[in-house]
Amino acid sequence: VNECVCVCVCVSAYLSSPHVGQEPAYTAQQSPVMSSPLALTASSAAPAVTDSYLSRCPSGGLCSRLPADCIICAFHHNCIYGRPASFTCRAKAGVHCVSDQSQPQQNFSLTLDCRFCWQLDPSQYRCSNSTSCMTVSCPRRLYNATCEALEHVHCLGKRVFQKRLFCNWTGGYKWSTALALSITLGGFGADRFYLGQWREGLGKLFSFGGLGIWTLIDVLLIAVGYVGPADGSLYI
Numbered sequence: 001v002n003e004c005v006c007v008c009v010c011v012s013a014y015l016s017s018p019h020v021g022q023e024p025a026y027t028a029q030q031s032p033v034m035s036s037p038l039a040l041t042a043s044s045a046a047p048a049v050t051d052s053y054l055s056r057c058p059s060g061g062l063c064s065r066l067p068a069d070c071i072i073c074a075f076h077h078n079c080i081y082g083r084p085a086s087f088t089c090r091a092k093a094g095v096h097c098v099s100d101q102s103q104p105q106q107n108f109s110l111t112l113d114c115r116f117c118w119q120l121d122p123s124q125y126r127c128s129n130s131t132s133c134m135t136v137s138c139p140r141r142l143y144n145a146t147c148e149a150l151e152h153v154h155c156l157g158k159r160v161f162q163k164r165l166f167c168n169w170t171g172g173y174k175w176s177t178a179l180a181l182s183i184t185l186g187g188f189g190a191d192r193f194y195l196g197q198w199r200e201g202l203g204k205l206f207s208f209g210g211l212g213i214w215t216l217i218d219v220l221l222i223a224v225g226y227v228g229p230a231d232g233s234l235y236i
Contacts, residue, residue, distance in 0.1 A: 054094050056151065063089075063097035063108040067151040068159065070095045071110070075156050079114035086111045110154065117155040118163065124153045133167040141167050173229040175222070182222045186215040191222060195229045 057070035071089045079085035090107045091097050099105040117125065127147040145165045149155055173195060182191035187209030189201035209215035221227040 053092065057092070057095045059096050061097055063091060063099065063105050064110055065152075066091065066095065066097055068149070068154055069151065073110060073154075077156065081114055081119075083114050084111050085114040112154045115155060116157040117149045117159050118147070118157070118161040120149060120153065120155055124155075125149045127163060127165060130167060143167055175225070178227075179219070179222050182215070182219045186218055187212065191218060195227070 053069045056067055058066070063071070071091055073087045073089035075087055086109050088107065089110045091105075097105060097108075099108065125147045127145040130143040130145070133141050133143045142164045145163050147161055147163050149159045178191055178194055181194050185191070187204065189204035189209070192198070192201035192204060204210065204214055204218075207214065210217075218227060
């Protein structure tokens with residue numbers, strides 16, 4: 001009896017990044033880069049005209065100044081990080097723009113620095129805040145934030161990405177107010193009550209500020225920022 005043996009060899013590869021939410025480092029490829037307006041038009045199906053993006057797209061402005069949601073670009077990775085690179089783009093359906101010579105234009109060239117969205121300067125994207133992590137801790141804690149590039153910023157890769165950020169939210173407590181209460185009414189626990197630490201406030205109240213020792217220590221700790229709001233937020 002002849003036996004038939006079937007061997008299936010599956011080769012799978014996946015990209016991994018050393019940092020959470022970051023895209024892997026680019027490896028240069030020799031594949032051709034699409035730069036022709038005709039090729040761009042043929043490869044990208046025209047999206048339906050919807051108010052979802054038209055309301056954010058100015059009409060009659062420069063094509064190169066349109067927000068990222070208003071254009072479709074043939075982005076490629078064959079560029080050097082940080083160096084200017086040109087990409088072929090076109091305005092989405094229903095979006096009207098002009099060239100530098102004020103002539104109506106549909107396809108145009110966009111020049112931007114070669115970098116992924118997660119490599120942008122922090123001023124060029126916005127991230128979600130976490131209200132569950134403690135900002136007053138040593139060492140400072142990190143949380144997973146969902147970030148998105150700003151509308152007018154153009155970049156490579158996904159515009160929505162993950163980053164590890166330091167806890168930095170605030171509950172509205174003022175450092176100056178906490179310090180003033182600690183100096184003037186710290187013996188009665190007013191500073192701890194203000195920060196939401198009512199247990200410590202009661203302890204200071206019934207011990208007359210630890211006979212002054214606790215009060216002095218709290219003044220120093222609040223002054224250097226080591227003691228903060230009970231909810232773990234930052235001062236404003």
